[in-house]
Amino acid sequence: MEFFNKVGKVALGSRLRLMTAIITDDAARIYESYGMNFMPKWFPVFYTLLEEKEMTITEIASEIGHSQPSVSKIIQEMIAAGLIEENQKSSDKRRNIVVLTPQGWEFSKELKLQLKDVEAAVDGLITESSHNLWAALEEWEFLLEQKSLLKRVNEHKKKRESQDVKIVEFEPKYLDAFRSLNIEWISTYFEMEEADYKALDNPDEYILNKGGKILVALYHDEPVGVCALIKMNNSDYDFEMAKMAVSPKAQGKNIGFLLGQAIANSARELGAEKIYLESNTILKPAINRYYKLGFQKVFGLATPYKRCNIQMELKI
Structure with a gap:
């Protein structure tokens, strides 16, 4: 076990496979010691039929959590052994x-x-051990059903990579990034509209000089995300959060959420009580992000964008 001591918990799958191989090898020898012509992999199918009396292959596969082709192959082997029949x-x-x-x-x-x-032998193992492996497996199965190992690893990846993201205020040198990042995502899902060009071509006039802000996300000093806080007049809202865009090559690093947080903090510093945004429900990751930031749906405001089918607000 020196390898596992060196590698640690990242070798969880390899260690479980090794234990499975050891137990499966012993199981085959146990059947032999009882004079039984039986293979360990047949047991789930055999036990299910013992309890249920008769089932289809599809039902058996669903019951034991195996694939249908795998169960079909086992069925044919057990038919050849004379234990079951179709x-x-x-x-x-x-x-x-x-x-x-x-x-x-x-x-x-x-x-x-x-x-x-x-069963008596397994109970003995549980009694001798400091940890109840059977109970632990049940608990791990439940936890992994709630959130897979893949999702957990990706969450930690996001958290680690987000530490290399720096949110800075807009400078003229980021004008091309502000424009190109927005055109890239809008053109991917929708069509550019007049209101888009107005903000992207003239950010000073349309956003900054009116009391708004533009924030830029840098990843390893490269601008990969942008978001604007636009001053709203004649409205129940102080500002609109708009023009959020993240480069596809930088997605999965929590950049959109970090930009949203920074924009909300900027609005708070400017004395805002509520901020507003417009989006489209086909952008599911973005909508989920807005809910995570605390935004809630609102209705009935006029919009200059054809693509808008959802409006949201955040009370600060």
Whole structure:
């Protein structure tokens, strides 16, 4: 086990596979010691049929969490061993029912005795160990069902990479990035509109000189994200959060959320009580991000954009 001591918890899958191989090898020897011509991989299928009496291959696969091709292959092996048979005499001719043979039912009597011995041995292991592996596996299965290991790793990846993101205030040198990043994402999903060009071509006149702000996200000193805080007049809202865009090559680093947080903080510093945004529901990651930032849906405001089908506000 020196390898696992060196590598640590990242080798979890390899260590579990090794333990599975050890237990499976022992299981095969246990069947041999009881004089049983039986393979460990057959057990889930056999036990399910023992309990349910008759099932289709699809039902068995669903019950034991295996793929249908895998179960089909096991079924054929067990038919060859004389333990089960496919019964075509079901009430629904389209359903191919699998059942135990008389030999299978006779074998089950011996198996039940063996299972008592195996259960007693496992109970002994649990008693001798400091940690109940069986209970821990049940807990881990539940936790991974709630949030997969893949999602957990990606969350930590985002968190680590976001530490290299720096949010800075707009400078003239970022004008091209502000324009190109917005045109890139808008053109990917929609069409550029007159209001887009007005803000992107003249950010000083349309945004900055009216009391707004533009923030830029730098990743390794490269501008990869932008977002604007636009002053709103004759409205219930102080500012609009708009023109948020993140380069596709920098997505997955939490940049949109960091920009949104920074814009909300800027609005708070400027004395705002509520900020507003417009979006489209096909942009599901963006909508989820806005909810995470605390925005809620509102209705009925006039909009210059054809693509807008959702309006949201954030009370600061």
